[in-house]
Amino acid sequence: MDRQGRRRDWRKVGVFKGFDMCSIKNRRCSGFTLLEVMLAMAIIGIALTAVLGSQSHSVSLAGEAKFSTTAALLARTKLAEIEIKRPDDLTEDSGNFEDGFSDYYWEISVNDVAFSGLEEASKYLKQIDLKISWNKDEKYQYNLRLYRFVPVTQ
Secondary structure, three states: OOOOOOOOOHHHOHHHOOOOOOOOOOOOOOOOOHHHHHHHHHHHHHHHHHHHHHHHHHHHHHHHHHHHHHHHHHHHHHHHHHHHOOHHHOOOEEEEOOOOOOOEEEEEEEEEOOOOOOHHHHOOEEEEEEEEEEOOOOOOEEEEEEEEEOOOOO
16 A cells, blocks of 8 residues: 555555556466475476486496496506516416505406418417406406517427
């Protein structure tokens, strides 16, 4: 009510000018309906589900990227150790890395190479397979294969 006792139309005053805050029957509205609140909550729920799902996926991808990077560097270190060894010292072996990487495990297998038709060249090669795994988990594995020239001594 204004000073003259007339009812004031809030749609024409200040912030509310141009907004119809009342229903069609010109009754005064005092808030949101239950249906509007439920619809807003459903939209928020759907949006948050999508956001949290993508967040979970990105955390998983970051873990895989960390493993791939670390395993490649550890494999490079282990291959350097293999290349330094004498050919007679190449044997199957396994263990884990030290210095902060104790949850990464390595396994080396050494096999003779057999090429059909090239038996003469096959006796000079060894196949070395290196497997890096994290926490002995089959999900996270990094595999490398190296062929090494081994001179035959008479």
